[in-house]
Amino acid sequence: MNARRIWGLMYRHLVLYRSSWPRLLETIYWPMVSMLVWGYTSRFFAARMGSPVSVAAGALLGGVILWEVCLRSQMGFSVTFLEEIWSRNLGHLFVSPLRPGEMLAAFSGFAILRMLLGVVPTALIAWALYSFNLFKMGPVVGLFVLALLFTGFAVALMVISLIMRHGAGAEAMAWSVMFGMAPLSAIYYPVAVLPHGVRWLALCLPSTHVFEAMRENLASGVIDWRQMAWAFGIDLIWLLVGMMLFIREFRLARISGMLVSIGE
Template structure:
């Protein structure tokens, strides 16, 4: 057990040193969330200051953008850290070492969390300073939202990493596009009721839907929906298990077919 923890810590430290060694890498983590927040923040300001019917719910916009960025950046942090092993043609070396798949996955999760904290905290501060929106006003519910979104991002990251291992660079575009496919169905900016009835089961099968419905309950009604968070956590546990199982299965398949040795060529 101690050796396993040491290997996870060593891999996480390796990824952290790579990130720390480049100021451009650090800047990129903060740059895109900050630009997105500026665009949506000015729209929030316009709606809040206007006399339109949307003015009373303008805060939902910034809350949704912040939480969506947690999900999106969490998945990108996981996947891009893994892709760096592909780009450097180092994956085969790792798999020939004592490193186990779950140890690699755990180090990617930890690095995803580190990148997420680096990118999210400055944006939250920027949102408060420029637009007066305090995300911590969501109270203890914010921690539940954050936890569930991070777990979802890891589950998706595991599947994307497995597909890249098995299919090669042809699946690399999924790192950028898979979250955009889910965006309309996760009800980020509108409630589930806005969707056609036949899409409701699809929306409720996606864990981010529970988070964004919970966020709206907090900001509009001042109510923390514990039932939604428990259901979301149960779904996340199932999806995380499925994601890791898929990752290991695709890794083993690539090993048997010799794909790891040609990865990156």
């Protein structure tokens, strides 16, 4: 791993975003809109139904913010790869000394920056408008964020592997795949609400365990280490699967010639 090469690729994307206000706006806009909608919804229910709902409202807002961590990190990673396809720059990157691992590290670094750009204003809105302080849960928030980042990266690795196999035609996966995961991730409700038949599936998602732990923390102030261990354990498996898929598809793309024609 060479830090300068990683920075080189990150610099390319930083410059791109710095000079493109639509890209910056898109990064900030959706998380803020989501927070405004759910914030007023939760305020309405809390005002109507009293303090027991206030805890649920807090869980809802916490869910909105933390889900954005997962969603934005996945999208940030996948879209950074797609930017290279759209600009037809992959041919130059893959014949430079940039290792695939360094490319992934640069995508991860840039995805974190993109995620922060979307999530920090969202958390500030939650605090300013709805008096919800994400950090009142304590330092464990850092672990929640880390676990959800890993989930986002693992899904992104699978998405870009699919793009390497099927070309830019598979790019819609970059936006849609996480929305499919959302109902099973139990972001706004406990897993117990889900039908029996799909609970096992929900429990295979690392994000589900993070949101279960978050609700427990907001309700009782207790850190559910068991849920966090599940979250990180499943993340590890997902990341390994994502890496293996990426390595396999990268090699197949070098055999099929997809790396030369991936923009088409």
